[in-house]
Amino acid sequence: MSSTLGAPRPDQAAYMLRAAAGEAGRAYKQRLLDLLEIRPGQTVLDAGCGPGTDLPHLAALAGADGTVIGVDHDPAMLDQARRRVDSLPGVELRAGDLHALPVAPGSVDRAKIDRVLMHVADPAAVLGQLHLATRPGSRIALAEPDWDTLAVDADDLDTSRDFTRYTTSDVVRNATVGRSLARLAEHAGFTVETVLTAAPVFRDFQDADHTLALGRNLHRAIDAGRIEEARGRRWFAALAEGPFFATFTLVTVIATR
Incomplete structure (x- = not known):
């Protein structure tokens, strides 16, 4: 293919921070943390903390006596993450x-x-490790998309x-894990209390191109022979002209040990 479509591949940390800062990201994160019911003095684990986006908020909830x-x-x-929390005890x-x-x-x-x-x-296996790390009476929160x-x-x-089929089959390793969260949590030994879904809405093409990797993954699908190039380019150009709409399902599970 002669040129890459859409926004270039972003720095992973910058991608995560931008996704968390968006309206949809803020809404589901706040709901997740509210349902996690962190209390002062508790030990809180952020498994896969990335650049530490949520660590300051978790620290504020756990308080001076928490970890x-x-x-x-x-x-x-x-x-x-270290730069973000360096001053936080x-x-x-x-x-x-x-x-x-x-x-x-x-x-x-x-x-x-x-x-x-x-x-x-x-x-x-990761949820099995989480079950091992938590104490009886503990509470966990899981959030994953279902890219299908x-x-x-x-x-x-x-x-x-x-x-969508290419994204699910070739791009994301466990693309439908969102729908499996409750079952996997139960199998790991947790008791599922709450299962919620949200459908983030994208109306801005540039924002969607960045977050959903529309151009980058279309480029890969064309190179893999999954979408014919002329058809793919016409589709992408029409999306860019707008009006634009895209969505997917994000699943949140709250469970206890």
């Missing part, structure tokens, strides 16, 4: 794989995993559907 532990496998993410950052959490068994009161299970090798539900409005709905 917040952020775990991530990426040194670059931890470097950014009670916040610990640990390098580690979520399949082998660097946390003492039975030491955690509250835990969250936010849009991370879709990327890991074995979501069930990605809907992009267009006159050419066949290409929209082909784009």
Whole structure:
């Protein structure tokens, strides 16, 4: 293909921060943290903390006597998180794989995993590790998208559907883990209390192109022979002209140990 479509691939940390700062990101995160019911003095785990977006908020909820532990496998993410929480007491950052959490068994009161299970090798194993790390009476919050539900409005709905199928089958490792969260949590030994869904709405094409990787993933689908180039370019150009609409399902699960 002669040129890349859409916005260039962003820095991963910048991508996560922008997604969290958007209206949809703020809304579901606030709801997740409210339902997690963090109390002063508790030990809170952010498994897959990334650049530390949520760590200051978690620390404020846990209070001066609480402990917040952020775990991530990426040194670059931890470097950014460290700068974000450097002045906050009670916040610990640990390098580690979520399949082998660097946390003492039975030491955690509250835990969250936010849009991370879709990327890991074995979501069930990660939730097993979370069960091991939490103590009886603890509470966890999980949030993941179901990319199979990605809907992009267009006159050419066949290409929209082909784009969603490619995203689900080739781009995201565990693209439908959102719909499986409650089942996986129960199998790991948790008791599911609440299952909620949200459907973030994108009306701005540029914002959607950045967050949903419309151009980047279309480019990959064309290179893979999954979408014919001329058809794909026509579809993308029509989306850019607007009006634009896209959405997907985001699933949040609250469970207790």
